[in-house]
Amino acid sequence: MRSPRKANGNGIENHHDEGAATTALLRLGRYLTRAESSADLHSVHLAGGREGDAFYRDRWSHDKVVPSTHGVNCTGSCRWNVYVSDGIITWESQDPDYPSVGPDKPEYEPRGCPRGASFSWYSYSPTRVRFPYARGVLVEMYREALGKYGDPVFAWASVMDDPMKRMAYQRARGKGGLVRVSWDEASEIAAAAHVHAISRYGPDRVAGFSPIPAMSMVSHAIGSRFMALIGAPMLSFYDWYADLPVASPQVFGDQTDVPESADWWDAAYLMMWGSNVPVTRTPDAHWMAEARYRGQKVVVVSPDYADNTKFADEWLAPHPGTDAALAMAMGHVILTEFFAERQVPYFTDYVRRFTDLPFLVTLTERDGAYVPSKFLTAADLGDEGAETQWKTVLVDDRTGEPVVPNGSVGFRWNEHDQGRWNLDLGDVVPRLSLLADPGHEGVEVLLPRFDADGVLRRGVPAVRQGGQLVTTVFDLLMAQYGVRRGELPGRWPSGYDDPAEPCTPAWQEEITSVPAERVGRIAREFAETAEASRGRCMILMGAGTNHWFHSDTIYRSFLALLTMTGCQGRNGGGWAHYVGQEKVRPLTGHQTLAGAMDWMRPARQMIGTAYWYLHTGQWRYDALRNDELASPLAAGKLAGTSAADTLAQSARLGWMPSFPTFDRNPLDLVDEADEAGLDPVRHATEQLREGKLGFAADDPDAPGNWPRVLTVWRSNLLGSSAKGHEYFLRHLLGTDANLRGEEAPPDARPKTVKWHDTAPVGKLDLMLAIDYRMTSTTLFADLVLPAATWYEKHDLSSTDMHPFVHSFNAAVDPPWQTRTDFETFHTIAKRFSELAERHLGVRKDLVATPMTHDTPGETAQPGGVVRDWRDGDVEPISGVTMPKLTVVERDYPAVAAKLATLGPLLEKLGATSKGLTYDVGEEVNWLRAKNGVATTGAAQGQALIDTDIKAADAVLALSGTTNGRLATQGFRELEKRVGTELAHLSAEHEGKKITFADTRSRPAPVITSPEWSGSESGGRRYSAFVINVEHAKPWHTLTGRQHFFVDHDWMHELGEALPVYRPPLGSQHLSGGPGDSAEVTVRYLTPHSKWSIHSTYQDNLHMLTLSRGGQGIWMSPADAEAIGAKDNDWIEAVNRNGVVVARAIVSHRMPTGTVFLYHAQDRAVNVPRSEATGKRGGTHNSLTRLLLKPTHLIGGYAQLSFGFNYLGPTGNQRDEVTVIRRRSQEVRY
């Protein structure tokens, strides 16, 4: 601060003449105080007095300031200073010391928000978990058994084998009765439960759940590494949270890659669409506010008057969930005015080079017209080279002849095409529309619509190629968007004002309520700005549009706007999806450690949504048939099936992972083969073919197929992400629940998945929670281990939003009996290894993994045609038509030793991410020198990673973003495959190696690396796909370009091959219940909270004080009036899934017919018992349940292949309704 240090002086006070009496009094008063007044009494010089201010100086004094951050999946990754006085954490404030982003831009300082600012409250709060706890009922039974058997594993088994005992402690879950136990006893119980489950049922019956590595990489990796070493699956989170935008793998072949927030500054036009930036991106919101001063126009699309609307030049308020109709209409306007009526060279050139629009698609005859089918491939043209079924075709506009351009996935994986996986078109000019072909014929195609009954009949120009009738994706897109050209046949809109034909502005107005005129104007402005700025238009999109069942179609309609106007891969342009802190910038190092890839490969990784859908019994209540989701033009491939059927099929075709995998212990499966002298892979494949070995997904309720041990850390699973919360309680945990729905009737049950008449209740043997505070998860857990907070440990943090890696640091040591996650897993692993000596030993495990994205496996199933070996379509072949089977040796007694060291596979196989392998020999040796080596035991001679800081240094050393040598080496490797120059992108930092100590000093800017698609070279701001656009590197998709058209069989079945509007699901609901109060049925949305980050901070006294002190449901005055509720009245929300008790927050900023309950306020604070059930009211997820979209289960097909947190069914929760009524104002806790 420029104001210099002040000297203490005398205070001066001005008094004002108020009349004679006062003056007299003042004159008298002069003699009563120490103050010396001036003669005119207008000022008082106060001598001394400053001693009285010592209080605030003392208050401010502190002993040290330590930088740290918060690990809380908010994308903030903010740098905070933690103040310590007398060994006590006192408070925190932001550390503004970020490296500058340039003299002509605002800066990142000071990142933070009120939630982070309140964190230190937790350190010494009464909700702090200070000691290990266990459910008393369970501990007593265990101790008794231990006394009897003397062995922890036998003791644990005896309790598990007694149905009465099992039921007794399972029913006690969530009902108090926790008792303090020692760390020794707690870790012994945990270890025994793991050993027992592995031995009895198999390692894939154990699971770990810990989300978002980026928010504290080492704490995540340590537990994940433990799970990988024992063979337990880690459950995915990004798709489970519905934060994964499935459109991203579909369109880009990328999990999520988006600009840092400083790049918002570069945008000339910013739309915030379903993303309430001030609330959910608090530290970044200033970029938006500031960019307006640079002339950026800001448009907000939000169904309520959200906080960001305050900044908007224009506010569009569509009905919730109808956003795609609005976007499709904008696309209609842009395609009409900027592609049909006139051509914009910038746009045309862009879509030719970087999108699939010029590629040819075959047309299949149907009902006297045609339907779009598959991409034409080189194989269709009779080419006989390598991978021809994976090489797509376009027409050269100069010659009119078909060509097979470089860059499709067919060029990616084979030796023969080395150096041709690129977007270099040479002299070829891709033909966008076949209208340019004089020989074209106009044919009618049938296209699905979902806003009304019927199908669309619209014309496209077509020609014959390779014996098939084909058109281009561009021509199909124009038909889909209803843009009439020339004399093409079909039924077309008569103009923008035609409400009957999709996708006109008038058509969308009837769906969204947004005036047609505004849609046209904004679309035009958007495209004009993109033209003038060469692609600097950005759409900032978020959970408001991403958490829907059909969010992939919503997002594709947004991405279409950006891609057709050339905004992707440009600074200041493109999609900016921020839902979840998924970006682990030091990716390769983290993945290696977290998967224990240095010791054994592959690790088990499971799609979270499918896991919970099956194991919490939600599939039993799901009466939704895939027929209801199918396109009116579907071929019937999903007819009569339910989500569980598609899940089982996806598992057996090797599309998606499935754990537990088989209906047998995979350790026993290898033993069987060994005993019979057979190859275990062949043995299992044969058994599958013969039907002697089944998939657990075909019979999830059989006790042998239940999950048995679940460890949750860095997460409040039950209080935050558990869609279908009440189903979790009843079926997974076996305790009381407010579940009110009925199971699916017999005719709506799965066809292929086995139905048990009695649903299992209480599947888990043990739920272990590690946390520093009491949450719904710890309340229901059997064992609660006390965790160190973010101010008490060392770790790493990174985010999408800024380009830095920085650190957590221990301001104080973990207090009471708390331990870091790192120490906790080492504690458990040590005891586990001891018990494993006797009970497990060295075993061999048969691991089944799906065909994986960014591996040659992604070209396993050509054409996206479903061929099921069980139906005899094909042979079951490991890794081709079914999951890939691999035998993995598990030296269980060595788990602790391996956990603490880097294994030998790194030097042997290197480290791989996104299909690129790095030679890390130098790094491993550097780590040996820096960290030391293990001197004895199973890991003798291996580099140590036995402390959190050493592990952090391993993460940093093994990643390109934090190690310039690896980045450059990776680019050189990539150059071989791509054939264009890339290594210069990181050459400036080739000698730079970021260490943990560097991240402690100051946030460390990362290095441009092939791990990501953007570039920070020369200090530029990160924007995704810049490398693709500027250096002709393909996207990781089928065509190597951004996709408008996705041609897998199941995409056609659902009618989503092209961008399309699908309405939100109309959910049924339960009505009625006790009381005569008026009711209202409303759409129920659970947006992210202003006063918490998920469930963290919602229990923080400061946040509760600044909000309403507990759960509140925001509703419109009209809805409140309908049920006779006033502001702050107690109300109940009830539907088939459960019950919520909350206060009404009545506000005119809410649209009528929609209510908000802020996500994850949890039930641990101020939630009374409900009138409806008499039991404790629920969380926000007590009213939700899981619904799986079949297209999210596709695999084995280029970008539609599994990757952990890259693709999988989303745990969406927006398509829900509830009944709300005012309840008795007398509440009981």
Next chain:
Amino acid sequence: MRVMAQLAMVMNLDKCIGCHTCSVTCKQAWTNRTGTEYAWFNNVETRPGQGYPRRYEDQERWKGGWERTSKGRLRLRAGGRLTKLAKLFANPELPEIADYYEPWTYDYATLIEAPLGDDVPTAAPRSAITGEATQPTWGPNWDDDLGGSTEHGVKDPIAEKLRDELGIKIKFEFEQSFMFYLPRICEHCLNPSCVASCPSGAMYKREEDGIVLVDQDQCRGWRMCVTGCPYKKVYFNHKTGKAEKCTFCYPRVEAGQPTVCAETCVGRLRYIGVLLYDADKVTEAASVADEHDLYPAQLDLLLDPHDPAVIRAAEAAGIPHDWLTAARCSPVYQLIHDYRLALPLHPEYRTMPMVWYIPPLSPVVDAVSGSGHDGEHRDNLFGAIDALRIPVEYLAELFTAGDTVPVRQSLRRLAAMRSYMRAVNLGQETDEDIPASVGLTGEQIFAMHRLLALAKYDERY
């Protein structure tokens, strides 16, 4: 001329995201202790709304600040010292805890300690003052984001005034929604009515920087300052029995650091700087007859730090050289004086407040574009301001005692900056008519842009 130095703050409400980080960092650093649970030296209000404590702006009720007598003199609205002495022990103009809010906590311990029962433990609320079971019914930010608007928002004293005196009815309806945030700290006034109200002489304004403080040794807990402050920014610590208030973080400021609230403001909207003023003219400026003249009078008090005569007088008054340097590059002076963007909060209280505000611009074009026009186009720009969702009259009641002219000027300059810079952004030729139309040059627009948009740390403080 008696030159004095004053530390002042400007907050750019156009950038405020209403996140309350300032409130929390302030609370954690200063008032998270028994006796001050309910006290927020820094709070943020959603407007329209009642504020904290509720309806503090209703001086008919609370009698804060000064009033001008028929003879043109100033007197405390709550009455002179004799009146005060008479009601030392029963001050009817003192907000009660319910007007702030009764602080609460929860039975958190039950989450761990609950014995085995029949249901999930939950932490029920409890009064932080009495320890009894309670239910929150009002808080320091109860009407956040228009929560409870139809019940509480309508009681906003400014909304009432607009309705009663100007016939302007604010519609609390979905389509007409608007809101903005008003972060507030102590105003560290040049003419502080709290200081003048103190019967113990415990309150004082620091000579060297104008920070208004309560001497914790001298304070006798009469609470006249609480009544006297029209902003209700002096609090009574019910444990120590003494008054406490925002200290402008003097332990930090003295060490060359910005206040906690300013440095932690993630909207990057707070500026701190030195102002020079003529102490001899304060009473006169605070006593002008027409309330619309108060803002100009307050501006006139400020001395030009570049004026050699001012510099000489300041040096004579003992103001150190580095303070004068700071005054010359004061961002606060630029925003208040040079660009006329920042305005004082409730000048009609006649306390000469020293925390100034840039009024919120957005959303500017919505109403205009609703009729099919591009609201950002220069030709529509000023019409757009008159069609703001936030009525200009509402802002004028906050910042200029109802005079809409200075508010319009400020908003027009912000809008002109956006319009002018758009051409720069798109690499097009700039239109110099735009700055001219708001009385600025293109260079000044760039300088404003630098201060408001780039807002580098070293230039904010």
